[in-house]
Structures are given as C-alpha cells and as structure tokens.
Amino acid sequence: MARLVRLSFFAALLFTLLDLCKGSTIGVCYGRNADDLPTPDKVAELVQKHNIKHVRIYDANIPVLKAFANTGVELIIGVANSDLLPFSQFQTNADTWLKNNILPYYPSTKITYITVGVEVTEAPNNVSALVVPAMQKIFTALKKAGLHKKIKVSSTHSLGILSRSYPPSAGAFNSEYAFFLKPMLEFLVDNQSPLMVDIYPYYAYRDSPNNVSLDYALFELSSEVVDPNTGLLYTNIFDAQIDALYFALMALNFRTIKIMVTETGWPSKGSPKEKAATPDNAQTYNTNLINHVINNTGTPAKPGEELDVYLFSLFNENRKPGMESERNWGLFYPDGTSVYTLDFTGRGILATSSDANSTNSTGTTWCIASSTASEMDLQRALDWACGPGNVDCTAIQPSQPCYEPDTLVSHVSYAFNSYYQQNGATDLACSFGGAGVKVTKNPSYDNCIYMTAGSKKTAASNVSATPLAAAASSVNRFAAWISGCLLISFCTLFL
Incomplete structure (x- = not known):
C-alpha cells in the first residue's frame, strides 16, 4: 500500500513537472481570406518545413484538418460569429458539429483548443450575449465524447475589452461588457482555459505615434516606461498590454487565469500614411517577439510566466478589406517563399x-x-x-x-x-x-x-x-x- 501511495505521488509530480517543462510556444495563424493561396496539403508541408508546431485556423475546415493529420502540429480551430446563434440555442447543434467536424479527424489531427467567437465586441452585430451559452454547449458536447480535458474551450477578444490599459497597473475591463465577461471568466476558471486576446502594438503606434514610440512598439530597448503605481519598468508595449490584462483580471479576483495571445504581428506593407508598415519593421517586431517569448522572459508583473503567442499571419490575404496593411501581414508568399527571414525557434542562426x-x-x-x-x-x-x-x-x-x-x-x-x-x-x-x-x-x-x-x-x-x-x-x-x-x-x- 505504501509503495502504491509513493508511486501515485511520483506520478503526480511527474505530470506536474512535465507541464512546467512545456515552456512558452510560438504559433502562426492560418487565415484564408485570399484567392491565391496554396492547397492545405502544401500549407501543411510549409509549416513542417519551418518547424512550426502550433497553428490557428478560424473554422473547422475539413480539407485543412485532413492536411494536418499525422503532422504533430497542434491546431486551434474556431467557431465563427455567424454560428454562435444556433450553437447557443440547441445542444444538438453543438453535438452534431462535433460529430461531423471534429471526431472523424481527432486525434490524428491534434486539436488542442476551440475558440468560440472572434472579437465579438468588435463585430457589427451584437453577438456578445451568445458567446458563453455557445461555449457551454460545445464544452458539454466535448464532455459527452470524453474530450473536455484534452480540448479546451475559450473565445478570442481584442484589447478593446479593456476600458483602461495605461498604466498597466490600472488595467480594467470595460463595464459595458460585464454582462458576458464575468460569466465567461468564470467558465475559464472552472475549466482551466486561457483568456485569449489579440494584441497589436502596430496599431498602438500607428494611431498614436506621439504617445507610443516606434522603438517601444518594436521591442527595441532604447525606450522604457515606468508604471507610477508599481514602479515596474516596461521596455515594450506588448508587455505593458499583457500586464494590463493581468491587473484587470486581478481586480476582479480572477488570479489563476492565464493569457494566450491568439494574434499579434506587424504588416510588411501599407498605404502612404502607414510608414511603419515595412518588411524591416515586421522582421524586427516578430524576431524580437519570438526571442522574448521563447526565452520565457515573462512580463514585469509576471516574470518568467509562460506565454503562448500566435503570429498573424501565415500568408498575405488579398481579399481582406480596409487599408493596404490589412492585406500584408503574411510571413510567406503563396509560392512558399518568405516575405522576410524569420526563425520560429528563437534560437538564432539555424542551418538547413x-x-x-x-x-x-x-x-x-x-x-x-x-x-x-x-x-x-x-x-x-x-x-x-x-x-x-x-x-x-x-x-x-x-x-x-x-x-x-x-x-x-x-x-x-x-x-x-x-x-x-x-x-x-x-x-x-x-x-x-x-x-x-x-x-x-x-x-x-x-x-x-x-x-x-x-x-x-x-x-x-x-x-x-x-x-x-x-x-x-x-x-x-x-x-x-x-x-x-x-x-x-x-x-x-x-x-
């Protein structure tokens, strides 16, 4: 009996330490709002060639799921805002979706997260109230299939869920969204899921260059800002925005929720008014970000804290509306060549x-x-x-x-x-x-x-x-x- 207890203890310790050794990860978003992209099979080959281990897609596209089967690449898949209403209304809709779109391909295709809704507070139609009911029904469907501990459920949001982000210690959620944010955060705690947020220092600089320096946005150490309330020193706006989220969570007593950055990046081309959208700046931002993340640097408020980050995006998407930069976030051209050189491992110079x-x-x-x-x-x-x-x-x-x-x-x-x-x-x-x-x-x-x-x-x-x-x-x-x-x-x- 004593040996059994000892074995159980060491087994528990083993799995705890395995989790500790996981470390921060870098992934890439695979958007497909374009008419010139390679086939999913070619994309899967490109991803493996560049040693990318984590990919986010925005739906449960079957050809994509099939293409990534047996690759070892971990996928985040999504439920679009347009599907929130049927998912939130009837459990059978979530059950059927899981049966048709997930179960036939799992675990050959390593699906690790399902995102329910995309930046709903920014959507033209107010679908925020549908997020949590849809999340709950998808979780129930996963639980019926015995997958609720293997595939986590969350929802992605813009930094607009904060009403205040400066200084970081004063970070606070927008009270306008409290009706769905509080139950969503409770869901995340109960199911040990991360809060998924899209963070774009590029926009902070582009829209307010007098208040945010380019160096501060690009992780260049020549700029630094001190939080007057905590005395914490910030050398980049990315960390400051992450900590604003952590302080906002702590203000509501949600101290155990981890943050996952499901989109970030820098455009390589823009309109004449978007002078910072250049290949050099894009390479600088993403290179510095990868090194920052892979080294488990953490943030001033959370030093050493692991952080999973997804770069946006795998390809330029020529059908996206808006300013020129919106169509030029890609790391690769459709033929698979790099827009600029990037090492996804954070290790420095690599040989092929x-x-x-x-x-x-x-x-x-x-x-x-x-x-x-x-x-x-x-x-x-x-x-x-x-x-x-x-x-x-x-x-x-x-x-x-x-x-x-x-x-x-x-x-x-x-x-x-x-x-x-x-x-x-x-x-x-x-x-x-x-x-x-x-x-x-x-x-x-x-x-x-x-x-x-x-x-x-x-x-x-x-x-x-x-x-x-x-x-x-x-x-x-x-x-x-x-x-x-x-x-x-x-x-x-x-x-």
Missing part, C-alpha cells in the same frame, strides 16, 4: 540541409549549430568549446558585438566556428558530436564578425575575460528548465 550542401565561389566555409541538435547537447558543446576547447568566447558576453541575439544557438554558432577555424577548418573540427554543421553562407552580422581560416583575431579579441563567462547567460536561461526535467528523470526511476 541546403546550406550545408551548397558551395560558394571562394570555397570558404563556416561551422554553426545544427538545427536538429538538442538544447542540452548545444549547451554541453558550448561549455566545452569555451573551456577545454580554448575558444575565446568574450565576443558573446553581454555588451560585446556577438552577444545579441542572446540565444543559445547564436552563441554556440559563434563558438563552434571559432574552434573550427582555429583547428584547420576540417570536418572533424565541426563535428561536436553531430551538433555542428558546415555552411557556405557567411553567418556574420552587424559588428559580429565570424572568423575565417587564417584569422588571427575574433570580434572581441582585445577584451579580457574568462572564457566561460560567455556561457553564463545561456546557462542561467536554461537552468530552471533543465533542473525541472532532471527531476522528471529522477522521478521516473521510481515509477
């Missing part, structure tokens, strides 16, 4: 098989971190390179030219290449147990110069520091994650 196999006119090669290597293998290799490997790693210390982006793969790539070049640029010198890969494209950027064969100096060779100091930030970033996962391994010995 085509990079490794190509050649250049000079025959020069560099060695960087492989995109298939695990974080633990990369961390071990970095520690070895900056220690016994005698690599000068000062360039990847804080304030040095190769410290940014502050990601494990970026730091590892610099260290790998230095070792590789210093040791004859041989295949063996780029092995690192399979964690290194040779490329022919120069990975240097800005003031961070990667060594080539025969180089005598690194980008920061005139700075004296201990070799292992460069690894400190990466060690700290993954210490909590690794500790939790080591605990999992320990616990499994007793199961």
